[in-house]
Amino acid sequence: MATYHPPWNEPLFIGVAGGSGSGKSSVVSTVINKLNVPWTVVISTDSYYKQLTDDQRERAFRSEYDFDAPEALEWDLLYDHMMQLKQGKRIYVPQYAFDTHTRTDKTVSVYAPYVVIIEGIYALYDERIRRLFDTKVFVDADMDVCLARRTLRDMAHRGRDLDGIIAQWFRFVKPNYIEKVAPTSKYADILVTRGSNNYVAIDMLIALIRQALKQKAAQQKEQLESLSTDKTVFNRDNLLIVPQTPQFEGLSTIIMDRTTSMEDFIFYFERIATILIEHALDSLDVAEQSVTTATGMEYKGLRFTKSITGVAILRAGGTFDIAFRRTVPEMSFGRLLILSDTATGEPALRYEKLPKCITNDTVILTDPQVGSAAAALMAIQVMLDHGVSEKNIIFITFLASRLGIMRILKAFPKIRLIVGKPTDEMVPRFIDARYFGT
Amino acid sequence: MVSFTESLDYTAPGLIILPQTPQLIGLYTKIRDINTSRNEFVFCSNRIIRLLVEEGLNHLPTKEHTVTTPTGETYNGVSFEGKICGVSIMRAGESMEMGLRDCCRSVRIGKILIQRNEETAQPTLYYDKLPEDISIRYVMLLDPMLATGGSAGMAIEVLKERGVPEDRIIFLNLIACPEGIQCILKKFPSIKLVTGFIDKGLNDKNYIAPGLGDFGDRYYST
Numbered sequence: 001m002a003t004y005h006p007p008w009n010e011p012l013f014i015g016v017a018g019g020s021g022s023g024k025s026s027v028v029s030t031v032i033n034k035l036n037v038p039w040t041v042v043i044s045t046d047s048y049y050k051q052l053t054d055d056q057r058e059r060a061f062r063s064e065y066d067f068d069a070p071e072a073l074e075w076d077l078l079y080d081h082m083m084q085l086k087q088g089k090r091i092y093v094p095q096y097a098f099d100t101h102t103r104t105d106k107t108v109s110v111y112a113p114y115v116v117i118i119e120g121i122y123a124l125y126d127e128r129i130r131r132l133f134d135t136k137v138f139v140d141a142d143m144d145v146c147l148a149r150r151t152l153r154d155m156a157h158r159g160r161d162l163d164g165i166i167a168q169w170f171r172f173v174k175p176n177y178i179e180k181v182a183p184t185s186k187y188a189d190i191l192v193t194r195g196s197n198n199y200v201a202i203d204m205l206i207a208l209i210r211q212a213l214k215q216k217a218a219q220q221k222e223q224l225e226s227l228s229t230d231k232t233v234f235n236r237d238n239l240l241i242v243p244q245t246p247q248f249e250g251l252s253t254i255i256m257d258r259t260t261s262m263e264d265f266i267f268y269f270e271r272i273a274t275i276l277i278e279h280a281l282d283s284l285d286v287a288e289q290s291v292t293t294a295t296g297m298e299y300k301g302l303r304f305t306k307s308i309t310g311v312a313i314l315r316a317g318g319t320f321d322i323a324f325r326r327t328v329p330e331m332s333f334g335r336l337l338i339l340s341d342t343a344t345g346e347p348a349l350r351y352e353k354l355p356k357c358i359t360n361d362t363v364i365l366t367d368p369q370v371g372s373a374a375a376a377l378m379a380i381q382v383m384l385d386h387g388v389s390e391k392n393i394i395f396i397t398f399l400a401s402r403l404g405i406m407r408i409l410k411a412f413p414k415i416r417l418i419v420g421k422p423t424d425e426m427v428p429r430f431i432d433a434r435y436f437g438t
Numbered sequence: 439m440v441s442f443t444e445s446l447d448y449t450a451p452g453l454i455i456l457p458q459t460p461q462l463i464g465l466y467t468k469i470r471d472i473n474t475s476r477n478e479f480v481f482c483s484n485r486i487i488r489l490l491v492e493e494g495l496n497h498l499p500t501k502e503h504t505v506t507t508p509t510g511e512t513y514n515g516v517s518f519e520g521k522i523c524g525v526s527i528m529r530a531g532e533s534m535e536m537g538l539r540d541c542c543r544s545v546r547i548g549k550i551l552i553q554r555n556e557e558t559a560q561p562t563l564y565y566d567k568l569p570e571d572i573s574i575r576y577v578m579l580l581d582p583m584l585a586t587g588g589s590a591g592m593a594i595e596v597l598k599e600r601g602v603p604e605d606r607i608i609f610l611n612l613i614a615c616p617e618g619i620q621c622i623l624k625k626f627p628s629i630k631l632v633t634g635f636i637d638k639g640l641n642d643k644n645y646i647a648p649g650l651g652d653f654g655d656r657y658y659s660t
Contacts, residue, residue: 246500246516247492253515257505271541275492282459288440291471294651295641300443301467302460327485430508 002230004411006381007220007348008039008112009088012212013132014205017123017184018139019177020068021146021153023195027139028119031205037213039348041113045120048078049096051103060101063164068121068176075126078118082132085116088385098158111385112349114216115209121177124184135208138188141195143174217346224374227407234409240418242279248272252421255398255431265434269368269398272420273323276396279418280364281328283394284308306362306392307331309355313338313367313379316432320366320396334358336382338375347375352382359387365395368435370419371426373404380412390414401426442467446636448616450623454497456489456634466635469612470650476659480533483582483612483657486634487537490610494578494632495541497608498522522576523569525550527593530654531580534610538578548572550596552589561588566596573601576608582653584614584633585646587621594626604628612653615639615646 018024028042049072052060059065066072081091092107110116118129124136147169154160160168185191192201242248254260254268289303311334312318324331334354338347363383370376376395383393391414398420408417444458456462468474468482503517522542526532528551535547548568555562569575577597581590590609597607605628614633617640622631641647650656 245496246498247495249516250500250518253503253505253513253517256507256513256515258508258510259505267543271492274488278461278489281461284460286440286460286464288442289467291467291473293470293648294472294656295645295647295649297641297648299467299470299648300441301470302440302442302463303467304464329481427507427511428509434508 002227002232002410004227004377004381005219005223006088006112006378006385007114007216007346009086011085011113012115012134012209013082014115014117014135014137014209015123015130015133016117016119016137016139017121017125017181017188018192019141019143019146019181020121020173021149022139022141023149024119024121024139027137027192027195027198027202027205028117030202031117031209034202034206035209037114039113040115040117040209041110042117042119043081043093043110045073045078045118045123047093047096047108048074049103050074052101057101063160063168064171065101066172066176068168068172070122070125070180073120073122075129079126079128079132082116082118082129085110085113086132088112088381090385111352112382114213121181122184124187125180130187134212135190135205136188137190137192137205138185139192139195140185141193143177146177220346220374224372224377224407227373227410228403230410232410234406235413236409238414238416239405239409240279240283240416241422242275242418242420244421248275248420251275260434262434262437269319269431269435270323272398273320273368274327276398276418276420277320277323277327277364280394280396280416281308283416284362306360308364309334309358309361310364310366311336311354311379311383313365313375314351315436316368316429317366319368319431319435324364324366334363336379338378347378349378349382354382354386358383360392361388362392362394363388365393366397367395368398368431369427369429370397370400370404370408371429372401373407376404376408377411380408380415394418398431399423399427445634446616446638448619448636450619452623452627452630453619454493454630454632455636456493456632458635462486462489462634469656470648472651476656479656483533483653484537486612487534487582487610488540490534490612490632490634491537491541491578494608494610494630497630497632498576520576521571521574522578523548523572524578524580525568525572525593525597526580527552527589528565530582530652530657533653533657534580534582538580545578546575550593552592554588561592563592563596568597568600572597575602576606577602579607579609581609582612582657583646583649584609584611584618584622584631585640586644587618590618590622591625594622594629605630608632613637613646613649618646 084091090111095104095106097104154165192198285305286302287305309332310324314337332355337351339350393415396418400419465482499519500516507513523546524538525548546569551565552561607629609631611633613635615637637646
């Protein structure tokens with residue numbers, strides 16, 4: 001059976017450990033800035049500080065709670081989150097407020113990263129987590145430098161006073177470092193001395209990440225190829241090619257004609273979009289519904305049982321918006337922006353905003369054109385990652401290459417695919433440019 | 439298995455019934471329900487009307503037409519032939535004009551007002567205003583309910599008197615019944631009749647049953 005793995009499955013995990021004030025954060029931010037790819041995220045182990053009891057919080061305010069012991073962190077949660085990211089799922093990273101010593105009710109959602117950097121003094125401490133890292137880094141610095149940096153940071157950003165900071169350093173930070181943090185340096189693949197000034201070490205890290213991203217791009221390409229050569233017969237029952245009526249032929253001709261004015265193009269494309277949407281709505285789940293008519297008689301009809309969500313694959317998918325609002329005004333809308341990475345040419349998810357709780361909805365994905373199907377496959381995967389079941393996904397498109405159709409239905413045999421016009425060759429994108437005029 | 443009542447399966451030359459999809463049945467369920475709000479009635483009717491218009495337009499001629507695509511390829515398509523106009527039978531037919539305009543932006547629309555004479559129970563022509571060149575156009579005749587076929591028959595007579603050939607008339611209608619269809623297709627065998635649903639028949643007040651009552655009253659809230 002053909003399967004699809006999005007590029008965010010099995011992200012590259014990099015652990016960056018080192019003493020407090022050793023310069024971990026600046027090493028990480030130097031790497032991130034130099035790398036300049038959007039699908040790299042940094043998660044600080046500080047986010048995983050345990051929720052304190054009242055008594056512990058009291059002690060924390062008196063600087064008597066040991067934040068520098070590994071027990072202060074909720075390792076199980078961090079491990080679960082890493083496992084979920086490995087499977088391509090979305091996680092919600094907790095936010096810890098240092099001034100109140102509480103976990104806030106806000107979270108930061110992380111989804112579909114290619115590279116995940118986990119940074120924190122104990123990043124290499126827990127054995128289960130250590131095993132998940134592809135690369136382990138330890139940032140080393142002189143203890144005096146660490147104390148000086150830590151003092152400045154805690155006074156500026158964490159609302160602590162000097163006495164408290166000094167007391168904490170000698171009571172908790174330094175002993176913990178010597179006893180528990182420093183020994184984890186033996187697990188490191190790269191030992192970074194002198195922090196972010198160590199360009200050799202930083203360049204090594206960057207090269208490593210670039211290599212991993214390149215490999216991912218190659219894997220994606222290979223996967224698309226294998227979806228075309230794969231011998232499994234795809235399920236044609238779930239493919240609907242819109243009846244090629246004289247009207248539909250005529251409308252298609254107007255869309256294909258380069259001399260069509262922008263005004264006409266928009267008008268006629270919306271007619272096509274409405275026809276495609278009506279076909280999509282025909283495959284919704286229904287239940288019996290009897291009603292009484294104005295003549296006092298009964299009519300045995302139907303009602304729809306699921307709510308529907310439209311998800312546009314931007315920018316082109318937005319060409320269906322107006323037709324949707326006219327046909328199903330109560331429907332909620334999600335957006336996915338999938339762009340080709342200029343370096344590798346591979347499509348990448350750059351932005352997503354989905355309605356909450358779409359798990360039980362029927363989702364209609366829209367994109368007026370399907371070529372290689374790389375973006376379509378990715379969009380379908382995003383829906384599955386958000387708990388939508390495959391059979392509740394309807395994908396509508398106007399022009400789709402036969403190759404793209406085959407790839408989609410091989411990778412996701414249960415989705416419903418509705419196509420206006422199948423094409424023998426891949427047609428370069430033009431509908432969005434004509435519709436939006438840019 | 440979900441069961442529901444679909445349109446009578448009635449075949450006649452020139453008669454086209456929309457495919458009885460779950461979506462269409464769902465829309466009909468809404469507009470038939472006496473408890474449906476007016477907003478929803480209007481919205482669901484408009485969606486059915488749009489489907490009727492799209493189907494009606496399929497019966498216009500096309501001819502082969504080759505174009506160059508924005509990407510520089512040649513595309514062998516078709517172009518629409520023939521001028522059209524809409525003619526609504528007042529007042530219920532006017533509710534279908536928007537659906538027609540949604541597909542054909544600046545289409546000309548003529549009107550025919552026919553009322554039933556209370557004494558004779560016969561339909562009488564009160565008023566008409568039609569495009570002057572109607573004889574060279576295809577006519578989309580609009581009337582949501584086809585009951586006895588009295589008014590529709592009279593409207594078609596008017597169109598024929600103005601020189602419109604029968605085979606250029608496409609009659610769009612939401613709910614019909616066998617009596618009305620027989621009446622129209624017997625008198626005008628060459629017209630196209632596009633309907634979304636054929637009900638069982640007429641009740642003793644000559645309303646379509648189960649029907650949905652008076653379409654104009656529900657659409658215009660009178």
